[in-house]
Amino acid sequence: MQVPAQFQYEKATSVAHALSLLGKYGPESRVVAGGHSLIPMMKLRLAQPQALIDINDLTELARISVENGALCIGAMVRHAELLASAVAGEHFPIFHDAEHLIADPVVRNRGTIGGSLCQADPSEDLSAVFAAVRAEAVIEGRDGQRVVPVRELFVGPYETVVGDDEMLIQIRVPIRSSASAYQKVERRAGDWAVAAAGAELRLDGENVAEVGIGITAVGAPRFHAPEAEEFLTGGPATDERFAHAGRIAAEHCNPVPDQRGPAGYKRHLAAALTTRALRKARARWNTEA
Ligand SMILES: Cc1cc2nc3c(=O)[nH]c(=O)nc-3n(C[C@H](O)[C@H](O)[C@H](O)COP(=O)(O)OP(=O)(O)OC[C@H]3O[C@@H](n4cnc5c(N)ncnc54)[C@H](O)[C@@H]3O)c2cc1C
Structure with missing residues (x-):
């Protein structure tokens, strides 16, 4: 034992x-x-x-709310609570997509948003989700609070900028007009990702006005794909360009072979899942527009 x-x-x-x-x-x-x-x-x-x-008695960290135009998710919110949150799902369906695929109900009932991000596992799903939607992390120490973009939260595998004497308090995401989606391939239901990608889009007519892309489990630096975002911004939101953005994102990943698959397969998935997440986000945008 x-x-x-x-x-x-x-x-x-x-x-x-x-x-x-x-x-x-x-x-x-x-x-x-x-x-x-x-x-x-x-x-x-x-x-x-x-x-x-x-910190399980800190109910002040266990709330999901809308404050000053931002969705605020306390660090002690459980996966299951984010999955069930109507306000989170309404503004950011990517949360529902991802939470539905994280672990199993036993883990989701207990595991927290703060614990997931602070663990900084290289295959963690919410790191990619929050990177895609450009969330902010509120960190508190005895000298006060500081706000760090989630994209700058991660220093490396299992390491964040949260200091030994600090805590992650809350994740904030400004609410805006957008559509989002998350796509994951896992070996079996409830498993960690072989690869996964999320996208948030705002279209202006046929063109991409704003886009965020998050990727996990394939060694994407800090869980996002800035080169693919740059390529897409301002151009037409077509299948061809989404596929090219997927290839760009995959080129900048550094997957390692392990029991979940060889590096080449994971790189292929990074491209395919980025493309699919973009397409699904576009379909949602068009449905809501
Ligand atoms: C069987 C299984 C399957 C899983 N599958 C997936 C999956 O598919 N996808 C996925 O993304 N994850 C998966 N997970 C991970 C799971 O989501 C995380 O283990 C869990 O949510 C981490 O949160 P926790 O609250 O349990 O953190 P803890 O284990 O309590 O803490 C993790 C780390 O974060 C630190 N920490 C916690 N909260 C804070 C805070 N507020 N401020 C500062 N530091 C903090 C702790 O000190 C510790 O170092 C799986 C886990 C298991 C056991």
Whole structure:
């Protein structure tokens, strides 16, 4: 049986309390949210925090709301809650597409948005979703809050700009007129992505006025595809150009072969899924227009 190394356990009663506990125990402490990533890593001794700060009582971080024209998703919102959120689905159907495909109901009932982003797993779905919609991350430390574009949140695999003494508090996405979609290939239902891509589009007549593309599991730098976005912006929203954008996105990925498939297959999927996500977003735009 795998058991974690010994650790101190504290239950935070507020964000300020959690931050003060992080300060008290120092860099060897970690907050625990859903625990679906951290606890298995502790059991395998890949993580050995000396103190765990439980933030599950912080109901102020568990809300989805619209404030000042932005959709605000608290760090402690569970996957299942984002999946069920009518307001999130209405403005950003990409969230519903992705959440429907993340893990299984057991993981979705417990795993949190903040935990997913802070884990920064290279195959994580929401990193690509939030990169596609150009979300902002609100990070809090004892000196106050700072706001970082999600596209700048990730430093590398399993590493973010959230400091040892800070917490991710909220994700914000300005609400605007757009359509979005997410496409994923997995080996079986509930599995991590072999590859996945998301797109958000705003059209001006036949042309692409704005576009965001997020990609995961294929080594896309910081989970997005700026070269493909640049190619598409201002030009006609045609199938041919979407396919070319998919190829551009795939060229800038760096997939590694593993049990989910060879690198060439994953690169092929990156192109195909980017193209499909763009097409689906366009179809939604045309339906709503
Ligand atoms: C069987 C299984 C299948 C899965 N399939 C998928 C999948 O298909 N797609 C996918 O994207 N994910 C998948 N996951 C991952 C799952 O979504 C994440 O494990 C989970 O949501 C992470 O969130 P958590 O709340 O459990 O984080 P935790 O395990 O509690 O924390 C993860 C890390 O984030 C840190 N952290 C947590 N919250 C904060 C915060 N607010 N501020 C700062 N740091 C924080 C913790 O200290 C820890 O380092 C799967 C997981 C499992 C177990």
